[in-house]
Structure formats: structure tokens, C-alpha cells
Amino acid sequence: MSDHDAKPRSARATGSARLTDVARVAGVAPMTVSRALNRPELVSEATRERVRRAVRETGYVPNQVAGALASSRSRVVALLVPTVAHALFAEVVQTVMGVLVPRGYQVLLGLVGYTPTEEEGVIETVLSRRPDGIVLTGCHHSALTHQRLAASRVPLVEIWDMHEAPIDMLVGFSHHAVGRAVAEHLLARGYRRLGVISADDARAERRIDGLRERLAEAGQEALPLRRVGTPSSMPWGREMAAELLDHHALEAIVCSSDILALGVIAEAQSRGLSIPHDLAIMGFGDSSYAAASFPALSTVRIDGATIGRRAAEQLLERMARPQFERSGAVEDVGFSLVDRATT
Amino acid sequence: MSDHDAKPRSARATGSARLTDVARVAGVAPMTVSRALNRPELVSEATRERVRRAVRETGYVPNQVAGALASSRSRVVALLVPTVAHALFAEVVQTVMGVLVPRGYQVLLGLVGYTPTEEEGVIETVLSRRPDGIVLTGCHHSALTHQRLAASRVPLVEIWDMHEAPIDMLVGFSHHAVGRAVAEHLLARGYRRLGVISADDARAERRIDGLRERLAEAGQEALPLRRVGTPSSMPWGREMAAELLDHHALEAIVCSSDILALGVIAEAQSRGLSIPHDLAIMGFGDSSYAAASFPALSTVRIDGATIGRRAAEQLLERMARPQFERSGAVEDVGFSLVDRATT
DNA sequence: ACCAGCAATGATTGCGCTATCATTCAGGCG
DNA sequence: CGCCTGAATGATAGCGCAATCATTGCTGGT
Numbered sequence: 120m121s122d123h124d125a126k127p128r129s130a131r132a133t134g135s136a137r138l139t140d141v142a143r144v145a146g147v148a149p150m151t152v153s154r155a156l157n158r159p160e161l162v163s164e165a166t167r168e169r170v171r172r173a174v175r176e177t178g179y180v181p182n183q184v185a186g187a188l189a190s191s192r193s194r195v196v197a198l199l200v201p202t203v204a205h206a207l208f209a210e211v212v213q214t215v216m217g218v219l220v221p222r223g224y225q226v227l228l229g230l231v232g233y234t235p236t237e238e239e240g241v242i243e244t245v246l247s248r249r250p251d252g253i254v255l256t257g258c259h260h261s262a263l264t265h266q267r268l269a270a271s272r273v274p275l276v277e278i279w280d281m282h283e284a285p286i287d288m289l290v291g292f293s294h295h296a297v298g299r300a301v302a303e304h305l306l307a308r309g310y311r312r313l314g315v316i317s318a319d320d321a322r323a324e325r326r327i328d329g330l331r332e333r334l335a336e337a338g339q340e341a342l343p344l345r346r347v348g349t350p351s352s353m354p355w356g357r358e359m360a361a362e363l364l365d366h367h368a369l370e371a372i373v374c375s376s377d378i379l380a381l382g383v384i385a386e387a388q389s390r391g392l393s394i395p396h397d398l399a400i401m402g403f404g405d406s407s408y409a410a411a412s413f414p415a416l417s418t419v420r421i422d423g424a425t426i427g428r429r430a431a432e433q434l435l436e437r438m439a440r441p442q443f444e445r446s447g448a449v450e451d452v453g454f455s456l457v458d459r460a461t462t
Numbered sequence: 463m464s465d466h467d468a469k470p471r472s473a474r475a476t477g478s479a480r481l482t483d484v485a486r487v488a489g490v491a492p493m494t495v496s497r498a499l500n501r502p503e504l505v506s507e508a509t510r511e512r513v514r515r516a517v518r519e520t521g522y523v524p525n526q527v528a529g530a531l532a533s534s535r536s537r538v539v540a541l542l543v544p545t546v547a548h549a550l551f552a553e554v555v556q557t558v559m560g561v562l563v564p565r566g567y568q569v570l571l572g573l574v575g576y577t578p579t580e581e582e583g584v585i586e587t588v589l590s591r592r593p594d595g596i597v598l599t600g601c602h603h604s605a606l607t608h609q610r611l612a613a614s615r616v617p618l619v620e621i622w623d624m625h626e627a628p629i630d631m632l633v634g635f636s637h638h639a640v641g642r643a644v645a646e647h648l649l650a651r652g653y654r655r656l657g658v659i660s661a662d663d664a665r666a667e668r669r670i671d672g673l674r675e676r677l678a679e680a681g682q683e684a685l686p687l688r689r690v691g692t693p694s695s696m697p698w699g700r701e702m703a704a705e706l707l708d709h710h711a712l713e714a715i716v717c718s719s720d721i722l723a724l725g726v727i728a729e730a731q732s733r734g735l736s737i738p739h740d741l742a743i744m745g746f747g748d749s750s751y752a753a754a755s756f757p758a759l760s761t762v763r764i765d766g767a768t769i770g771r772r773a774a775e776q777l778l779e780r781m782a783r784p785q786f787e788r789s790g791a792v793e794d795v796g797f798s799l800v801d802r803a804t805t
Numbered sequence: 806a807c808c809a810g811c812a813a814t815g816a817t818t819g820c821g822c823t824a825t826c827a828t829t830c831a832g833g834c835g
Numbered sequence: 836c837g838c839c840t841g842a843a844t845g846a847t848a849g850c851g852c853a854a855t856c857a858t859t860g861c862t863g864g865t
Contacts, residue, residue, distance in 0.1 A: 133612075135613075137821060138821065138823095139821080147844075147845085148844065148845045148846075150822095150823075150824095150844075151820090151843085154823095154844085161844095162843075162844085163842085163843065166843080166844085178613065180586070180610070180808095181588050181590045181821095181822085182531075182590065182592060182820090182821055183587075183590040183822090184527060184530045184536060184820090184821080184822090185531050185820070185822040185823090186822050186823070187822090188525075188527050188821080188822070188823090188851065188852085189821075189822040189849080189850055190822080190824075190850085191850075193527060203552045203556055204549075204552055204553060206547075207550075209546045209547055209552045210547060212546050213545060213573070216573055220584075225572075225587060225591065225857095226571050227538075227568055227569070227570055228555070228559070228569050228570075230556070230563070243523070244568060247524045247526040259789075267523070270521065271478075271523070272480075290864075301843095311837050312682070351753045353750070353753065378750055378751075378754075381754040382754070385532055407696070407751075408750075408754070408755075410696065411751070412754070414757075480851060480852085481850095481853095485835085490815085491814065492815090492816095492851090492852080492853095493815060493816080493817095493852095493853075494815075497814085504812085504813075505814085506812085506813065510816085524851095524852085525851055525852070527850090527851080528850070528851035528853090529852055530852090531819095531822085531850090531853095532852040532854075533853050533854075534818080534820070534853095758807080
């Protein structure tokens, strides 16, 4: 124990070794230690070895907070999703991290909920961490959020929703197109009288818009709708299916998530309805259990892994560039309609 | 635009306003701005208002990197889970953040996988961020990890597994007890010849140990076992169920996750086996779809929300204390066996 | 009138690191 | 032999903020 350097502030806040301690032990300048650790190719092998030894000896753990301040590079990416409780977003988180972490970035997770208001506060605190990049889910930002993000000049990828005017880059799919495709599919199968059970969520709303648009083109104007609370669940699906079926003669029910669809299946079965003959059912998300349900659920598959991977890759590329402009690059990863036994 | 203060380094790295800019506009000292923002009760209302106005005018966004360095408090908690692709861990993440974020902490997410080796690297980089606290899933750490964490003196909660010697605090349940409980339940129902389908995971292993122990007490030594790859999935469950059923006359199959159990159900149904009369099935996790499957899946419910909440609360309490000792506090949140239609 | 006591504010310093420029030293060449 | 070149290393000066202590101005008690 060396007690010869009493520090004025608080006798050394952390108690742990610093770069200068390593430098002293290795007999080199602090700057050389910094280089040996961060840009080893600039340091001779002999010196590198001495530094390595000194690091081991002192138990040095770099302080990236100080490093970030000095270099204006935090090596942190903020990842903002509505929730991780939904498998689709969890998949995105998993994939984004799978790409970013091996490249030396750490991930600051933010849950922005489903409303612009929740998002606003999170964005502000996130920006105060000076992330090197941001992955942001959704696109209905408040004016303030939009302005802050644009002003911050932090590389940014919006994901999930297609969107006419991205702040920077965007990777997603069109909810509107999903709605149209679902309508198309059901119409082609001969179903006419449709109903909807949906979470109260702007993205689901877009799908309903698309659905309604396509139905209107086919001369179908009626579209009974039930909204469920948060979070979506089987019982919600079942309850709302009961309501819909009690009040309307429906041939098909479209749900904003697979879990709701499972509830609809349960209700249909309990009424002795034959699926899909008496009632067709569409989910959304292609959750792991969609294929497992009986009858197997027709649904829409969103490839969260592709979205996450592409978003991370675009972000990496952008972050690697010292100067950059907002690009407005938009990438549509599409979706696929999974036709199983319920339609 | 003011061009009167050319900075030596790089003409101001960020381009954004700093505390001193706000101070100049507000006509007060930088320190007063800092206080107005962080400890408003120390500043007069008049000054607070001027600062607020100046913040708005300059578009100031605090730099928490600098703040963290100066104060040795990062207001960041590292949250380390094996994966978020599994609903149980996603639930923990969701809950921990639900408690921590409103208290002003941000969450650095780390995915440590299921092996000590993966964990090791993540822990090191996480410590370099100087988090104010760590929530760490699992307890089979490498010696190096264990030592680093203990030495770091960062408040730490291990979660998920009970464990005889926690580094600091621990909130979890006993996998061994789960195994025993499952055995107990099946034995009580009269099932004797059991089989297991399990992921290759140390935690699942503990449950199997408990299961085997209780079976042995009942004179049942045989316990055919099949391991599945990662990630667990229905097809894996179905395939391994087929193998087990082809080679052994089983009365019940215990799975390391609900999703595997769903595969077993599918296989049983395709063979025309009556559940649970011909074959009983147990899952693990009480996933959202467990209640929805047909027949409804018996399983073990782990309350990830409680684990997350208690872990976050314990961490908050500990972080609030200026001085602290490693406490060794262990909290068992238990589990519940959910008896549905498959047993 | 004087000063203790307090609330409000300010000046100084350094958190631990890296950008930047300066220095040193071999080796090679005319 | 001086000079150039480039590789390796070092010295200096902040990055933007908050801990700490100092100062100011104001109240009320005597």
C-alpha cells in the first residue's frame, strides 16, 4: 500500500488504479499506456508487454467515463424500444446488441412506451449521455423530440415503421401495406364480413387503415372494431371476440397481435365454431406459439432480426465516418404473410 | 452566432451549449446553474427562473458524462441477463427498469449469454463504465469475474438463482427446489416413469438434480434425458419427445421450458396419445401461451416481475447509502407450480 | 451599532483520460 | 558528417462538470 500521495478531493474517490498508476509501474508516460491499450499498433511490442504486466499488477480497469469525456466518443449506443416485454422488440434488442457489442459498443436501453410523451423524457436523458448513436423505434415523435434529435447531430436510425421523412436513417416496414395485404388475403379466400380486435397503438392503427382501405376498394365498408387494454393478452382477445361475435355476423377476425388471436381461437372453439370455415382468424407477429397453436395460426411475420441487424449495420457505418450528413436513407425490409390453418 | 471564443482543442467538439454558456446567458456563475439543475432547493426561485430561461434559450442538454466524472456518480445501473429473447428475462428487464428509471437511473444492458466465458468480457467492459450498481443474472461466475466484482465495491444484486455465497445481495429462487416440487407433484398424481427434455443450461441442470433427488427418494432411479440445442423451440421439443417415446415407456415428460412442452404436446397429439392420461407434460416458465395451449399446460411459474422489482429496490437502498458493506442478504421469492390440464 | 448565523452565490480545482504537438533517436543517404 | 525521415514516446492542455471552500448580503438579537 502506498500512502504517499494524499489526494485533496476525497482521498481518491474510487480507490482503484488509474492510468497514471499503471504508467508509474510500467515506467512509461501515461500517454503511452493509453496508446498501448487503445491503439496498440502505435506502441512497440516491448512496451506493450510492460504495460500489460503493469495492468495486471495494478488490477487496472479503464475508466471509460473519463475516456469518453476526453475523446468525445462514448462508445455507447442508445437503443430505444417501446418495451422488451414483446418478443418482437426483444428480438430487435437481441440482434442490435449482437452486432454492436462485438464492435466495442455498449448499449444503453431505453423503454419509451407507446406514447410520444413517455418518449420525450427518455430522449432527453439519453442525449445527456452523449451516445455515439441512437436506434429509435417508431416515428410519431413529438415536435420537441424531433427537434432535439435533429439538432443533436447524433447518428440515428429509426426502426420499425416506414415513414416519409426520417430524421436520419430508417429501417422498417409499412404497417399500411400489412393491413392491405391482410385484407387482400382474406378477400381472396372469400371472407367478406371482417372484424378487428386491436391494441390502442398508433402502429396497429396504421394497419387497420390499410385494411380498411383495401376493403373499401372491394366494396366492404363495415369493419366492427374492438380495442383492448394494455398489455394485450389471451383473455382480452377472448372477451372482445365474444363481444364481436355477439353483435355481428363475422366471417373473419383480424387481431393486432398473435396473443389476441389465441384468445379468439379459444372463444371460437368454445362456441363450437369451425375454424376457418365458420370463422377465420389472423394474428400479427408470428410469435413462437403461432405455429404451435391448434389450429395453427395464420399471421404476419415481421423479421425483427433483419431490422435489428440492418439498423445496427447502418449505424456502424455512419458512426465510422468522422463527418456525415443526415442521409434520409430508408430501407424497407418488408414482411410476410404466413398462411396457416386459421384462414 | 457568437464567434468570439475560439477553443484550442477542436473548435468545440460537440457544438452544443455547455454549462458555462447557460451561466453567461443567465448572468450567474456556472456553479449556480449546476445547482439550479441538480439541487434546485439550494437556489432562489428568481435565479432558478433565469436559469430555466437560459437553458431554453441555449438549447442546453446537460453532459452527464462530464457530470459522472466530476461527481463519481454515473447514475447508470448495469443490467446483465443471459438474453432478452426469453420472456422471463425480458420481464425482469422490464421491471427493473420500471423501478430504476423513475428514480433517475439509466440502464446499461449487457447480454452475458449462458456461459461464464461470455460473462467475463461483458463484466469487464461494464465495470469500465463505472456503474452505480449492477444487477447480474446467474451465479456460476468465473473466478476472475467474481474477484473483479468483489473488488470493484459496486453495489451488486445477483438474481435468479439462489446461491449459498452471494458476492453482495441476492434475489432469486431455488432451481433445486423447483425440481423437487415438480417430482413431488407428478409422483402425487401417480406418474412414475418420467423423462426429461432440457436445454443445456446450468440452471436447468439444477432443476433436474432436484427432480432426480426426489425421484430417487421414491425409488425411481431411471430418468431418460434428451438435450436440445439453442434456442429451445417447439420443433426441438417435438423431435426429442419422439425420441424419448420411441425408446422408453414414459408416463410423463418434464421440459426445461414451456416452448419445448408445446412441442411435446404436438408430438403426443400426433401419436393419438391422450393427455394427461397416456402422457403427462410439465413445462417451465408459465409463458403467456402456456394457459392458451390445448390442453392447457401445467408448468412452473417464476415471478420475474417480483425478482426484478425486489432486486431494483434493494439496489436503490444500497446505492442511497454513502458507505456500505457487502451484506450477503439473500431473498427467496419462491415459485409456484401451476397445475393445468397436462398433468 | 454590532455581530452571529444563515441563505445564496461564486471561485477554484481536479475527476481520469486523450488530442495534439513536441521531442528523441535510429537508420539511410548524398 | 550533416540532414532528413519516420517510428516511438513524452509533455501539455483541456474535455464539461461538481465538490469544496470562500464570500456576500441579509436577518434578528442584544
